[in-house]
Amino acid sequence: MQIVRALVTASLSMVMVLSSSAGAAEASGCKFARIAEWPVRIERGHLIADGAINGKPVRVLLDTGSTLTLIPRAAAERLELTRKGVKGARMYGMGGVTAIDSTLVDEFRIGQFSRTNVLVTVAGEHDIGAEVLLGGDFFRQFDVEFDIAVKMVRLYRPENCATSLLAYWADANVGQVEFEPVNEVHPQIILTVEIDGRPLRALLDSGSGVSLLEKAEAARVGVTPDTPGVVALGMFAGLGSGMVPAWSGSFASFTVGNEIIRDTEIAFADVYMGATTTRVGSHIPVKPDGLPSMLLGVDFLRSHRVLVAHSQRRIYFTYNGGPVFQRAPRGSTGK
Numbered sequence: 309m310q311i312v313r314a315l316v317t318a319s320l321s322m323v324m325v326l327s328s329s330a331g332a333a334e335a336s337g338c339k340f341a342r343i344a345e346w347p348v349r350i351e352r353g354h355l356i357a358d359g360a361i362n363g364k365p366v367r368v369l370l371d372t373g374s375t376l377t378l379i380p381r382a383a384a385e386r387l388e389l390t391r392k393g394v395k396g397a398r399m400y401g402m403g404g405v406t407a408i409d410s411t412l413v414d415e416f417r418i419g420q421f422s423r424t425n426v427l428v429t430v431a432g433e434h435d436i437g438a439e440v441l442l443g444g445d446f447f448r449q450f451d452v453e454f455d456i457a458v459k460m461v462r463l464y465r466p467e468n469c470a471t472s473l474l475a476y477w478a479d480a481n482v483g484q485v486e487f488e489p490v491n492e493v494h495p496q497i498i499l500t501v502e503i504d505g506r507p508l509r510a511l512l513d514s515g516s517g518v519s520l521l522e523k524a525e526a527a528r529v530g531v532t533p534d535t536p537g538v539v540a541l542g543m544f545a546g547l548g549s550g551m552v553p554a555w556s557g558s559f560a561s562f563t564v565g566n567e568i569i570r571d572t573e574i575a576f577a578d579v580y581m582g583a584t585t586t587r588v589g590s591h592i593p594v595k596p597d598g599l600p601s602m603l604l605g606v607d608f609l610r611s612h613r614v615l616v617a618h619s620q621r622r623i624y625f626t627y628n629g630g631p632v633f634q635r636a637p638r639g640s641t642g643k
Contacts, residue, residue, distance in 0.1 A: 338469035340476065343450070345462045346370075346419045352437050353517020353606055355454075357461070359418035359440060361387055366439035368418050370461060371515030372452075372497055372616070373603060374443035380432040383439040384411055391430050407431065418442065441515060444495030447616070454514065454614040456606075457628050466619045474617050475624035483612075483625040485565035487512070490618060497616055498600050499623060502563040503574075504529040508601040510564075512616065512623070516605035518575050519633050520544075520554065525601045526576040531557040544577060552577050564604075567627065574633050579603065607634040 346357045348370065359368040361379075364387060384391055391409040409430040416423055418440075432441075451464040451474065466474065475482040487499040488509075497512040508525055523532075531538065533555050543551040554577035562569040580599055608614075611632045615624040 338472035338474075339467040340451075340469060340472075340474060341465045341467070343463050343465050344420050345460055348456070348459050348461050350456075350606065350610075354437065355456070355461070355514050355606060355609070356438060357418060357442075359416070361389075361416055361439065362414045367437065368440045368442050369436065369438035369515055370447075371441040371443050371513070372447050373511055373513030373515045374441050375445065375495055376429045376431075377443040377446050378429040378431050378441050379411065379439060380436055380441070381409070381430055382432075382435040384409075384430045387439060389413070389430070394429075416440070444490075444497070445492070448490050448492075448495040448618055451619055452616045454609045454612075454616075456610045457613065466617075469619060473624075474620065474622075475615050475626070477613065478624070478626050483565040483567050483627075485623050485625075486621055487616075487623060489621065496600075497623070499564070501602065501604075502561070503602075504560045505563075510602035510604050511600040512608075512614075513603040513605055514609060516603045518607050519605040520579055520603045521574050521576040522580075522601045523576050523578045526557060526559075526574075529559065531559065531576065541575060552579065552581050562632070565623075565625070567625070569632050572631075572633055608632060610634075 348355050348357050350356070351367070355370040357368045357370060359366050366383075366387070379387070379389065381391075389411040391411050394408045394410055411428055411430050413426050413428050414424060416426055416428070451466055453460075453462040453464065455462065464474075466472075473480065473482070485499050487497050488494075490497065498509050499512065500507050501510045502508070503521065503525065506525075506529055526532065533540070535557060538555050538557045541554040541556055544554050554575050556573050556575050559572055559574055560570065562572055562574065611628055611630050612625045613628060617624065
C-alpha cells in the first residue's frame with residue numbers, strides 16, 4: 309500500500325462547556341469551543357463509550373452511519389424496557405430490513421450529556437455488543453473529532469468559523485473533502501471518493517468495524533468473488549435479520565480529497581442484500597434509492613485523525629500511519 313498526498317492550500321442536552329481550543333481558527337476571530345471529550349475503546353471493531361440508561365451502565369456504540377439513535381432489540385430486552393411497535397416503520401441496513409419499536413427511557417446519560425423522559429427507537433435483529441447506537445441525529449448537532457490514536461472523541465460548537473481552518477492540530481496541507489447537505493431527515497455524512505478513478509458516494513460510518521465497498525461497484529472496476537487473489541471473509545451481520553457474505557480484493561487506488569491510496573485491499577459485499585421495498589403499482593422488489601456505494605468504517609478512522617465539521621459541511625483529516633483498510637477477521641460483524 310502506498311499513500312500519496314497532493315499539496316493544496318436534540319437528541320441530548322448540553323450541560324457544560326469544558327474548554328476552548330487555540331490555534332489558527334481563533335486567529336481569525338473564530339471560537340472553536342470544545343464541549344465534550346469522551347474516552348473510547350474498540351470492541352469487536354466498534355467505537356464504544358460508557359453511558360447509562362435508567363442508572364444502569366451501558367455500552368454506547370458511536371455510529372455516524374445510523375440515521376437514528378437507537379437501542380437494539382436484544383439490549384432493550386436485557387434492560388427490561390417496555391416497547392411499543394411503530395406501525396409501518398422500517399429501517400434499512402446491512403443484512404436487510406428491520407422493524408421499528410419505540411421505548412420511553414427515564415434517563416439516558418453519556419459523559420457530560422443527559423436527558424430524561426426521552427422516546428428512543430428500538431430496532432435491529434442482532435446482538436451487536438452495545439446497548440445503544442448513538443446515531444447521526446445526535447452527531448449532526450456538533451463538529452466531531454475522531455482522535456482514535458489517543459482513544460478520544462471530542463465534540464465542538466464553533467462560532468464565527470465559516471471560513472476558518474478548523475483542523476487545529478494540522479497545517480494548511482491537511483486533507484479536506486466536502487460532504488452532502490445534512491438535515492433532520494438525512495443526518496448521515498456522505499462524501500464522494502474514487503475507486504480506481506471511478507467516483508462514488510461513501511458514507512462515513514463509525515458504526516462499521518471495517519470499510520466495505522458495494523459488490524456491484526467492485527465489479528464495475530473488474531473485482532468479483534471469482535477474481536484471482538480475492539479472499540472470502542465469511543458472513544457479516546448488521547441491523548437486518550440476514551447475514552451478508554464478504555470478500556477482500558485488491559484495488560489500484562482509493563482517493564479521498566487530496567489523499568491517494570495506491571495498491572490497497574478493500575473488503576466488498578452486497579451490503580444492502582435484503583434491503584428491498586415494493587413501489588406503488590409494482591410487484592417487483594427494488595432497493596431504496598440514494599444508498600451510498602461504500603462504508604468508510606473504523607479502520608479508516610483508526611488510520612486518520614478526522615474532524616467532521618458539520619458547521620462547514622467539510623471533513624478534515626490527516627494520516628496517522630498504518631494500513632488504511634483492514635481485512636476483517638472471518639465471520640466478523642460490520643455493525
